[in-house]
Amino acid sequence: MSAVRQILTSEQIQERVKTIIQLPAMPAIAMDIVEMVDNPKTSAQQLGRLISTDQALTAKVLKIANSPFYGFPKKISTIDFAIIVLGFDALKEIVISIALVSSLQKKNDLYFNSQLFWDHAIGTGVIARRLARDVGYRVTGEVFVAGLLHDMGISILNKYFTPEFHRMIEIVRDSKLTFFEAEESVFPVTHAVIGSWLGERWNLPDHLVEAIRYHHNPGEAKEHSQLVSIIHCADVFAKLISGEEIEFDKGIEFHPDALEILQLNDEELIQEYVKEYSDLVKKDTRDVALLSHLANF
Numbered sequence: 001m002s003a004v005r006q007i008l009t010s011e012q013i014q015e016r017v018k019t020i021i022q023l024p025a026m027p028a029i030a031m032d033i034v035e036m037v038d039n040p041k042t043s044a045q046q047l048g049r050l051i052s053t054d055q056a057l058t059a060k061v062l063k064i065a066n067s068p069f070y071g072f073p074k075k076i077s078t079i080d081f082a083i084i085v086l087g088f089d090a091l092k093e094i095v096i097s098i099a100l101v102s103s104l105q106k107k108n109d110l111y112f113n114s115q116l117f118w119d120h121a122i123g124t125g126v127i128a129r130r131l132a133r134d135v136g137y138r139v140t141g142e143v144f145v146a147g148l149l150h151d152m153g154i155s156i157l158n159k160y161f162t163p164e165f166h167r168m169i170e171i172v173r174d175s176k177l178t179f180f181e182a183e184e185s186v187f188p189v190t191h192a193v194i195g196s197w198l199g200e201r202w203n204l205p206d207h208l209v210e211a212i213r214y215h216h217n218p219g220e221a222k223e224h225s226q227l228v229s230i231i232h233c234a235d236v237f238a239k240l241i242s243g244e245e246i247e248f249d250k251g252i253e254f255h256p257d258a259l260e261i262l263q264l265n266d267e268e269l270i271q272e273y274v275k276e277y278s279d280l281v282k283k284d285t286r287d288v289a290l291l292s293h294l295a296n297f
């Protein structure tokens with residue numbers, strides 16, 4: 001086991017996360033688009049023109065816009081049409097997902113299986129989307145995106161705090177501790193908090209930042225407790241359904257607060273959902289393959 005001598009303070013970590021923002025992690029065009037969408041004076045044509053300046057981005061946006069997540073019955077073949085059909089907010093989330101997924105992915109090593117990481121992220125997104133419908137939450141693209149991004153703090157830990165991350169994984173493998181306990185013993189803040197800091201710095205919408213921040217303690221969510229609870233439960237469902245033992249979700253279980261908020265306090269109902277969602281994840285392999293592909297471009 002490699003010893004990490006000094007435990008970083010919360011301030012040191014926040015300082016380092018700030019420097020991550022200065023890296024060209026989020027492509028400039030994504031930043032411009034996020035800004036443009038936030039400006040109420042922006043027209044659909046202006047936004048379309050900007051996206052169209054980047055061919056690769058255009059292709060990816062159209063691919064996602066046409067995926068069953070957005071459920072539009074006709075083929076969307078131009079950016080202008082995508083904007084009209086999906087709306088600014090959905091488009092903004094698509095662009096953010098593309099930018100984040102491409103900037104956070106990292107090659108496999110002994111401590112981080114990026115395929116498993118993205119399978120988990122996408123599985124959580126797919127399940128969150130269905131669960132939202134099942135509990136009567138208005139379903140929009142945000143639910144999928146929140147599921148996709150919930151663990152982005154893990155990716156940050158792996159990429160920018162590598163020795164500490166390795167230490168955590170070793171503890172998880174060699175002991176009976178859950179991931180949170182291991183995380184707590186090495187790090188003064190959680191991956192959820194770190195993910196939310198980056199989300200704030202990148203100007204992600206509030207509900208996404210909140211979903212990332214509170215996905216393990218949904219009862220503490222401020223304004224979006226329903227969305228946060230959906231992401232929390234989808235995370236646990238994804239873990240239950242996946243046959244793989246993922247270190248960074250070792251020991252997670254349904255939080256009573258989330259079950260309460262979503263009125264899911266029923267063991268039989270939960271078992272039913274486990275069955276239904278495992279079929280869903282299997283059936284949606286086409287979409288999962290599409291997004292996995294995007295995650296690895």
Ligand SMILES: [Fe+2]
Binds near residue numbers: 191192215216
């Ligand atoms: Fe997590």
Ligand SMILES: [Fe+2]
Binds near residue numbers: 120124150151235249
């Ligand atoms: Fe997770």
